Amino acid sequence: MSHSKKASIFNKDIERTTWHDETLWFVRQKRDKMAYVIPEFQQLRDLASQIKEHTLSQLDEYLLEFERNALKNGVHVHWAADAKEHNEIVLKILKKHKAKKIVKSKSMLTEECHLNPFLQQHAIKVVDTDLGERIIQLRDEAPSHIVLPAIHLKKEDVGETFHQHLNTPKGEKDPQRLTEAARQHLREKFVQADAALTGVNFAIAETGSVVVCTNEGNADLGVNLAKVHIACMGFEKIIPRFNDLSVFTRLLARSATGQPITTYTSHFTKPRPGAEMHVVIVDNGRTQQLGREDFYNSLKCIRCGACMNTCPVYRRSGGHSYNFTVPGPIGSILSPNLDLKKHSSLPFASTLCGSCTEVCPVKIDIHVQLYKWRQQIGESNALPMSKKLSMKVMSKVLASSKLFSFSGKMGRTMIKWLPYSMTHNKSVNPWAKARELPEVPEHSFREWYKQNK
Numbered sequence: 428m429s430h431s432k433k434a435s436i437f438n439k440d441i442e443r444t445t446w447h448d449e450t451l452w453f454v455r456q457k458r459d460k461m462a463y464v465i466p467e468f469q470q471l472r473d474l475a476s477q478i479k480e481h482t483l484s485q486l487d488e489y490l491l492e493f494e495r496n497a498l499k500n501g502v503h504v505h506w507a508a509d510a511k512e513h514n515e516i517v518l519k520i521l522k523k524h525k526a527k528k529i530v531k532s533k534s535m536l537t538e539e540c541h542l543n544p545f546l547q548q549h550a551i552k553v554v555d556t557d558l559g560e561r562i563i564q565l566r567d568e569a570p571s572h573i574v575l576p577a578i579h580l581k582k583e584d585v586g587e588t589f590h591q592h593l594n595t596p597k598g599e600k601d602p603q604r605l606t607e608a609a610r611q612h613l614r615e616k617f618v619q620a621d622a623a624l625t626g627v628n629f630a631i632a633e634t635g636s637v638v639v640c641t642n643e644g645n646a647d648l649g650v651n652l653a654k655v656h657i658a659c660m661g662f663e664k665i666i667p668r669f670n671d672l673s674v675f676t677r678l679l680a681r682s683a684t685g686q687p688i689t690t691y692t693s694h695f696t697k698p699r700p701g702a703e704m705h706v707v708i709v710d711n712g713r714t715q716q717l718g719r720e721d722f723y724n725s726l727k728c729i730r731c732g733a734c735m736n737t738c739p740v741y742r743r744s745g746g747h748s749y750n751f752t753v754p755g756p757i758g759s760i761l762s763p764n765l766d767l768k769k770h771s772s773l774p775f776a777s778t779l780c781g782s783c784t785e786v787c788p789v790k791i792d793i794h795v796q797l798y799k800w801r802q803q804i805g806e807s808n809a810l811p812m813s814k815k816l817s818m819k820v821m822s823k824v825l826a827s828s829k830l831f832s833f834s835g836k837m838g839r840t841m842i843k844w845l846p847y848s849m850t851h852n853k854s855v856n857p858w859a860k861a862r863e864l865p866e867v868p869e870h871s872f873r874e875w876y877k878q879n880k
Contacts, residue, residue: 429772429811434744447579448742454575455736457685458786464687465677475674476790479727482667483717489632489665490708496635500697503705510540513709517542517624517657518549520705524655526551526621530613532639532646533557534626535573535730536659536709539752542624553624554616556645558609565592571746573753574683574732579745613645623649625695627660628729629675630706633668636696637706640679640689647693656704658695662713663726675729678788682731716764721799725760727789734783734793740776749773756783760796763804771809774800835871843867 438444462468482489494504507513513536521529529546531537531553543553543564555564559577563570565588570576577585586600595608625646629638637658639646650656666672680686698704717723735741735755746754751762751770756777762770774797777783783793804810810818824830842850842864851859870878 428750430744430748430750430776431772433748433750434776437745437748438743443579443581444743444745446581447745450578451736451742454684455733455786458682458733458736459685461681461685461687468681471674471678472788472790475678475729475788476727478666478671478674479789480724482665483663483723483726486662486665486717489667490662492632493630493635493665494708496633497706498635500635501704502635502697503703505705505707507707507709507711509711510709513540513659513707513711514542514545516707517659518546518551520655520657521546521551521622524622524703526655528552528554528616528620529622529624530554530556530616530620530645530649530653531560531624532626532641532649533560533576534624534659535570535752536626536661537624538570539711540659540709542659554613554620556613556616556643556649557641558606558643561609561613562588565589569747569752571754572732572735573730579747617648617652620649620653622655622657623653624657624659625650627658627664627706628679629672630660630665631667631669631672632665634696636669636694638672639693639695640676640691641693642684642686642690644691647691650693650695651699654702656695656698656702657707658705659707659709662708662710663728679729679731682733682786682788712765716761719764722760722764722796724791725757725793725796727791728757728761729789731788733786733788737782737786739778739780739782744776749776756793756797757791760793760800763800767804767807768809771804771811774798774804832871832873839867839871 465471497504505516507516527550529551531543533555537543543555546553555561557576559575560570562577562580562585571579582600582602582605585605586595586598589595589605589608590597590599593608593612595605599605623646625639627637628640630636631638637660639658641647666675676688676692680689695704713726716726730753732755734757735746738756741749741755749755749758749762751758751773753761759770759773759776762773777794777797779794779798781794784791784795787793805818824834850856850864853860
């Protein structure tokens with residue numbers, strides 16, 4: 428199903444759509460207020476972009492440096508070419524330790540690799556411990572946002588979910604009581620877990636450490652209670668030096684949620700005595716994206732979600748309409764790299780207003796890349812037939828001044844004389860669902876100019 432069709436389903440609930448839009452714009456405003464508290468914010472963005480540019484240009488060297496230092500620290504390092512290999516490596520580690528229950532903090536990579544259903548097929552119980560992730564796991568849904576995974580839900584939805592699965596009172600919607608119920612439920616899971624799995628926000632080549640940022644402390648609790656820690660990362664998470672980290676930590680939370688810094692910024696360098704630590708470094712299409720001259724710098728992304736919070740299309744269509752692990756503008760750049768045909772509608776799910784580029788903390792030219800993907804999709808014959816034919820007709824009209832003038836005259840005449848039921852028919856003119864057509868001018872500008880010089 429295309430993005431527009433899925434978005435139309437989300438838009439049927441007008442109240443929810445409006446609330447979703449306003450909530451995310453509120454987060455965007457928080458970002459703006461917090462960003463400009465520090466005068467050097469734009470310089471930090473420049474520096475972060477330059478560090479990432481440098482890292483991507485010497486990625487092989489920094490990944491190998493990270494591996495050497497991690498091995499010195501007693502960490503096991505694994506390399507996975509794709510999602511299948513990543514899942515098999517994780518399963519092998521868990522089987523070695525006879526682990527049947529694992530607690531997982533937020534990890535978009537494992538969502539990308541569909542790790543949860545894979546492990547469940549092998550009789551391993553996975554519990555997501557981030558509150559938003561746990562809510563959608565109980566509902567058997569995918570995240571709709573990379574930072575705020577349950578942003579599409581209201582407190583009444585959460586109350587109903589917790590009533591079904593955690594036996595909270597029916598109709599309970601007080602956020603504090605619902606959070607307390609989740610806390611009591613998850614504490615038991617932490618204590619029972621055989622292994623802990625985390626994502627990685629940053630991996631430092633100089634020290635062989637991985638850094639995990641959370642607001643709930645769930646990653647720390649899981650890692651420090653379980654005897655096995657598995658950290659899964661896409662290879663673009665690497666940064667060269669420990670000193671570089673401060674640039675990104677000053678940008679990440681400000682861009683994501685309008686906080687000065689995440690509540691917990693945890694460094695994992697070596698396993699504690701009697702425990703094991705594993706890092707799984709994953710490609711899964713990233714090498715291919717790195718080789719694309721027009722799109723490689725999308726790998727600078729630090730997964731803050733700022734582009735989603737500002738995007739007028741994402742805010743009004745919901746994350747599930749993108750049908751990809753990473754939704755929104757950045758997801759619309761990353762997804763065609765993996766499956767151009769399946770995700771061919773996503774680069775068109777944008778107004779190209781440039782707001783996403785404006786807020787990106789590492790200065791990815793998101794709207795430019797969306798436009799370039801559109802060109803590539805057209806050249807590769809991946810457009811639906813209806814769009815392909817309409818584009819061909821439009822190109823002929825726009826290429827001929829006579830045809831353009833004639834079409835304008837015909838259009839002005841038809842709009843003027845056709846009945847309202849035809850000009851505002853939703854199937855013929857979706858634009859008119861929420862808008863009135865402008866008043867029809869008597870002449871085109873070209874006609875006016877000929878008369879008035």
